[in-house]
Amino acid sequence: MHDLPSLIDVHHHAIPPAYAKSLGNRVAIPGVDYPTWSPEESLEVMDRNGIGTAVLSITAPGVTFLDDDADPAAARRMARTVNEYFAGLIEAHPDRFGAFAVLPLSDPAAAKDELGYAIDELKLDGAGVLTSYRGRYLGDPAFEPVLAELADRGVPVHVHPGTPPARDLATFDLPPSLYEFTFETTRTVASLLFNGVLxxxxxxxxxxxxxxxxxxxxxxxxxxxxxxxxxxADRAPADVIATLRRLYYDIAMSANEFSLPALQKLADPERILYGSDFPFMPAAHTAENTAGFAEYDGWSEKDRVAVGRSNALSLFPRLTRS
Structure with missing residues (x-):
């Protein structure tokens, strides 16, 4: 076991009480056991695994479960409620938590408004989006104004997969997060590549x-x-591999002998970030993933510090005091 830095976890989910209440009995992710969560549970798991700071996010379905609500502003209001909750949590635990603002990206104009409020007023650390909205992946032209503003502002954006928009999930009777989530990430990046967005x-x-x-x-x-x-021919990036290497990659559910060698071939260590996927993966998995990260022999100790901490600090400078 290598000595680890105080880790920064960029893939750590929260379930704010108002969000859980609004979600109610809806199926969030088919086939997935929806966990309970509290800040205290996160802090306990963090302390046990050497995680100094967690950058919190809302996983699928984000606020899209309100897209078809009778009130067209319901998703926007829930995004605001979640983001203000995150801001309060950071105020209470400034060294332990950061947060990606949830954006109501089904409505790109509303998403831009919420991005401005979350970053300028609430001082959140980044933005969190899903791989698709209403059947449109992130390479769709409708989303580029929001992505362009994120780029112009230098705001990190975390992309989390969701349930595929057009898929007979009963075909295999398996949760989409078991394997489809990985394909959703690939689909949305392919759309970004071949629509020229990246x-x-x-x-x-x-x-x-x-x-x-x-x-x-x-x-x-x-x-x-x-x-x-x-x-x-006119849509492909000039250099697909170089474009993919500009992305950042978290290692949630991936710090193992199968995934890390492939990722290491594609991404420089400076573009890889630690992640746990707690609480949608339980505390035992956080320990397993952290051990896999610590024991992987493909990195130098300098690389391990970069992946575990310093890469995140370059993206989230507020966390330098954590």
Missing amino acids: DRQPHLKMIVSHAGGTLPFLAKRLTYGPTIGSYL
């Missing part, structure tokens, strides 16, 4: 979940777009 927004600080889903395995394959379909 090249038009080269300064976008985008963190993709779970070691990039299947991106490390498919990175070379994605370079063959124009070979497979000549119509993609």
